[in-house]
Amino acid sequence: MNNKKILIIVGTIVCATILVIVASIIITQSSGDDQNDQPRLIVISFDGFRADYVSPTLTPTLWSLKQTGATGKMFPVFVSKTFPNHFSIATGLYEEAHGIVANNMYDPEFKAVFDMSHSTQMWWDNGYSLPIWIANQQVDGRKSGGIMWPGTGFTFGGDKAYYSIDFNRTINMQQRIDLLMKWFTDTENPANLVMLYIENPDETAHNHGPFGKETLEQVMMADRTVAYLLENLSQHNLTESTNIILVSDHGMQEFDAKTGINLTAIVPDLTSFRQFGGSQAIGILPNEGKEEEVYQMFVSLAETNHFRVYKKDEIPEEYHYRYNRRIMPILLEADPGYEIAFTTWSHQDEKWGNHGNNNTQPEMEALFIATGPAFKNSFNLNQSSFFNIDLYPIMVKILDLDIGSYNYNGTDKITKNLLDEL
Incomplete structure (x- = not known):
């Protein structure tokens, strides 16, 4: 094979390689541009x-x-x-x-x-x-x-x-x-x-x-x-x-011992219901047949203990918190400035923090x-x-x-x- 043919073959290979590289760059840039266009x-x-x-x-x-x-x-x-x-x-x-x-x-x-x-x-x-x-x-x-x-x-x-x-x-x-x-x-x-x-x-x-x-x-x-x-x-x-x-x-x-209310200490019958939600806004699921009895029990306690009691269909409309099966038949909500929970607090400091009730409080x-x-x-x-x-x-x-x-x-x-x- 003479030198001229060798040069032609080498030149063809080089050109083909360059075209492949250029095409690859164009494709990569196009893909990158699409990604860069994403918000x-x-x-x-x-x-x-x-x-x-x-x-x-x-x-x-x-x-x-x-x-x-x-x-x-x-x-x-x-x-x-x-x-x-x-x-x-x-x-x-x-x-x-x-x-x-x-x-x-x-x-x-x-x-x-x-x-x-x-x-x-x-x-x-x-x-x-x-x-x-x-x-x-x-x-x-x-x-x-x-x-x-x-x-x-x-x-x-x-x-x-x-x-x-x-x-x-x-x-x-x-x-x-x-x-x-x-x-x-x-x-x-x-x-x-x-x-x-x-x-x-x-x-x-x-x-x-x-x-x-x-x-x-x-x-x-x-x-x-x-x-x-x-x-x-x-x-x-x-x-x-x-x-x-x-x-x-x-x-x-912010809460302290004066504003924290331990419901466990004041509820006379803890076996007549189950409670969910933790604190501030607590869902109450009465035992079967105990619905009205449990409701009236909490209504009585609420009179002197800084929380409110709602049946599910009485929850304030502005809360948008009625229409789901996971919302319990009774809701307890702490008054502004107070905390309610079924617990004895063991916080490290005299003051502690919480959230969960009225969502429009400052x-x-x-x-x-x-x-x-x-x-x-x-x-x-x-x-x-x-x-x-x-x-x-x-x-x-x-x-x-x-x-x-x-x-x-x-x-x-x-x-x-x-x-x-x-």
Whole structure:
């Protein structure tokens, strides 16, 4: 074979190789462009974070975002407990509609008890609720992630979050942000929506009160966590294309020995019923044939013990807490400023924290700060309050989904106010 033929063959091989490389680059870039076009949303919940924790000295990062981003007065739905409100945020539904009506509840059809630490698939997908992480994944190519957010580890309509990790308190706040960023920047399957749950300051406030030293240290840690997220987004050039919603599921109220009522010590007959819900808003399931007797017993006790008693069909309409089989026949609700529970308290401090009853008390106001390309800058809704179920249409809009495709109780009354034209 002469040199000319060799050169022709070599040249042909080189050209073919170059064409393959170029085609590969074009395909990769096209795929990357599609992923870059996806709207990005991060939702972080700091459990029990009171709205009035945000201040220039205690939380400088959150304070700055509050001044430059969008904010407003947000309240939880009733009952103001952790699992129910996280699922209301995710679905836009009242608790009676999505079915997670308490942290601890009984289902008479299943004849089973739900507990936060022992949750299974059967409790979550009622065929009506569609969490935002599933709605997002109904668009081809999109991936959602859930870091310890209640419900993200379960299947809805045959689909579940592409990325999820169950609750694990040994994974600290910074490590959770690292995991979020890993999913967000994955080169092959990046998530465009991540829901992140952080159990503090709630976990600490229950023992030390909402203003205890230990609790405020967790508040400051939450602020540093947000700063760490912002640094990471900046390092990956994602700041200008990422929307962030910072929330809490409820606020936190302070109690002491004078305002805590141990029902175990005053109820004359503890064997005539079962109780679910833990504290503040407690579901009572009377033994068969004992319904009226148990109801009258609690009515009598309530006259002198700072709580109210409702039959299921008498629960205030504004609570939207009647129409679900998991809501018990009788509801006990603590008066504002008081705590009720079937327990003897063993808190470390003289003051402690709790939540769960009237969701519109000032102490229950939740954190809400949003920032990113979809939100107006330096915008405050001022005196126009809203409920966390109103976040669902906001998230749907940011993710460019069809709001008409989903069941939700929230309204879009704040969507137009908070969002820039998309």
